[in-house]
Amino acid sequence: MQNIKPQPANLAPRSPEFPWPDNKKTALFVGFDVDAESVWIGMDPKNTERLVTMSYGGYEARVGVPKLLEVLARHEVKATFFITGWTVEAHPAMCEDILAGGHEVAHHGYLHLRPEPGNIDVMAEEVDRGLEALKRVLGIVPKGYRAPGGESYTEFLELLADRGFQYSSSWRDDIRPYRHVLPRGAGPIEIPVNYSFDDWNFGMTHRSGSRALFGREDVLGIWKDEFEQTRDWGGVTTMVMHPQVSGRPMRIRILDQFLTHVRSYEDVWFATGAEIADHFERHEAAQNNSTQR
Template identity: 75%
Template sequence: MSTDPTPRPANPAPPAPEFPWPDGKRCALFPGFDVDAESVWLGMDRRNADRLVTMSYGGYEARVGIPKLLELLARYEVKATFFITGWTAEAHPVACEAILKAGHEIGHHGYWHLRPEPGNLATMVEEVDRGFDALKRVLGVKPIGYRAPSGESFTELLALLRDRGIRYSSSWRDDIRPYRHVLPTGPGPIEIPVNYSFDDWNFGITHRMSPRALFGREEVLSIWRDEFDQTREWSGVATMIMHPQVSGRPMRYRILEEFLQYVRRYDDVWWTTGREIADHFEACESAAR
C-alpha cells in the first residue's frame, strides 16, 4: 500500500478521448442499477443480519423494487445495466433471473458489497472471484462490467479486474466521458465515469445513514434535469447509479419515470448499456490506431 504524498494526479490516465457517439448522437444516457438487496447492509456490518428492520430495506428490492422497475423500463423500452452482488444472486435468484430474462445487462458488484480498501487485496480477490462464481452458477453469466461497492477502487484491484476479464469499470468520478485506465502493467479497463448527482441513494435513503432529511420530488428532478442538460451540452455520458431499494419506492419511482420522460424529449441521446459503451469505445480506439 502506497502512502507517498508526492504531488501528482491520482489517476495517471490522460483525459478522455473525444470519440463521437454512435449515429451522430450528442450524448449518452447510461441507466445503471446497483442490486444490493440486503448485502449492502451486511457489507456495512455483519451484525445487521439480526437487525431485521434494517435488513428489510434491502429485502424490498426482490419483493417490490425490481419487479416495478422492470415494468417501468419495459414500458419505455429502455435497456439498462444491473450491477448485482453475488450474495443477492444467491439470496434472490428469481428476482435476478427476471432482470436477465428482460434483456438487461448483468454487471459485477462484488459478493458481500464490501468497500474496496487499498492494502487488502486478498479480501478483494475473494470478493471478486466469489461474485463471479455466484453470477455464473445462478444466472449463467460472466459479466464484463464492474461497479465498485461504495464507489471505491485502487490500482491492484483494477489490475485484478482486468486479469479476470472485466472490460469496463463504472465507479470513478473524474470525467464526463469514457476513458481507459493506465496501470503499471499496461492498459487497464475502460472507465465509464459516474456522476454523483445521479446517485439516488443520496436523496432517498439518507435518513438511515445520517440525520439529513430526504429530498423531495422537485429537488431531485431539478438536479437530474440540470445535470443532464449540461452533460448533453458537453457531449458527455450521464451515468446513473440507482438502487431498487430506493428508486423502486413509490415516490422515487415516479421521479425516475418523470426523468425518463424528460430525456425522451431529445432525439439526440444514445440510451445505452455499459457493454454497448465499452464495445463502441473499443471500436473507436481500434480505428484511431
C-alpha cells in the first residue's frame, strides 16, 4: 500500500470573510464553457470525421450562443464565457458577438485537453496556443481560466501563475473565493464551482454515452435550492453551463426562469469572474495594509 502523506489536498486557508459590493448578501457568477466541436475532438481526434458527433458542438455557433445572448440581454446579466482557442479560430463571429454583448471572455484551453499530472509540457502548449488565439482573433488577454474536465494539479497552477492569470474557476471545495497557496508562494484566486450547476450532468446525452435527461422542473428545483442556501451562507453561486446543452429549446427556459427567480431578490450581486477577482484583490490589499500598521 502506498505511503500517502495525510494532508489536505488544498493547502490554502479557509476562504476569507469580506462583504460583497453595495451591501449585497451573495453573488451570482454566470459562466459558460464554450467548447463547440473542440470538446469532441479532445475526447477523440477521430471525431473530426464523425460529422454528426461534431454537430453536437456545432450547435453552439448556429443556435445556442445567439439564443443565450438574447436571454442574458433580457435579464441585463453580464456573464463570463470560457472559450477554447480552437473555438475562437473556428467560430470568430460567434466570439465577437459575445464580446459585443459586454461579456467577459476567459480561457478554456485550446483543444479542451484535461490537465493531468505528468502532462505539463502538453498543457503549456495548450494554454499558450489558447492565449495566442484569443489575442490574435479577439484582441484580448484573458484574466480567468477554467480547466477542461475540471481538473488541476500544483505544477499546472504554477503554470497559470507564470502566464499571469488572475483567477481560476475549476475547484469545488468552497462557496467563497480564496487564493491558492503554492510551494513557492501565492497562486491565482479561485472562484469555486458549484457542481450542481454543471448542465452537462443533466442535459447531455449522445450515442456513445447515453443517459437519462433531467426535466426542467428537476433541474430548476436543484438550482433554486442550491442558490437559496448559498445566498443564506453569503457565498457565490458559480454556474458551469455549455451552450450545446443550455442553448437547447427546453433547457434555455431553465436558465431564463432561474434568472427570473434570482432577480426577485434585491441582495444579489451579478458579477463576472474578473469582477469577483478584482473585488477579492481589493479586500486582500486592504487586509494586508491593516496588518502592516
